[in-house]
Amino acid sequence: MPVLARTVETAGIATVIVTPMPEIAERFRLPRIVGVEFPFGHAFGMAGDRAMQQRVARAALALYEQVDLPARVDLEIPWPVEQSVAYRAWQPSEPSPVVRYRLEQAARRREGQGAG
């Protein structure tokens, strides 16, 4: 995603990235970053919570005319779900193919070591 932001900026169109991983966006040196401490897939907040979504949207718009760049604004909006529940809730019900692939590779390495 930072790759797309860089392509669009380079073409002369301003971008703002709204992300739960502002540290990564900074490493890509993106010019306008809004950090949110929300679970993945929820950049604008809770399902059904228009007030929260609008608050994040306003913060993104506010960076458009920021002169001093790069600019990063982290929003202090608490996620209203208990951490252990929220940590699980955004994840898929089964491991993604690449996670499964890496687990299988690790298991094979362990078997190989055991046999050796």
Add this chain to the structure above:
Amino acid sequence: MVGEFRVDSYRFLPRSFRPAFESFPEQPVTVSAARPRVPLPQARVALLTSAGLYLEGRQQPFDLERERREPRWGDPTFREIPRDARQDEIGMAHLHLSADDVLQDFNIALPIDAFAALEREGAFGSLAQRHYSFMGYQGESTRAWEEEQGPELVRRLEEDRVDLLILAPA
């Protein structure tokens, strides 16, 4: 500023994923930031998500079958989501995220309603007619995004005279 709130970028990330992100190299070159073309009250805004949204029955879902066969590959194509898309038209194809909340309210990833409300109150110029959905997992290479989809996205943004693109990685 001392005491300023900083987001913990790793709060919701599975611990086993953390080293890969922490060792992510810093890009050597700062992007030359685009200057705002017009003031915010005249600016046209488009939205982009990488949550893998598509229009059910009208668009092909992202190619998850190939990703299952080739775990280090991710579908680089994108879908246009019109601003009048309804919740019951939205599907989600993404193997790295639960679809539960998005299928209840896609605005958490592509907040068309929130921006339409702000447009009505005059917080910015106008909301574009076309918005964009990618599937964020790209495996080992983002080359297709850099060489094909990125330039095509720019072409459509220019066609719609968009001044600001707001991106929300999933």
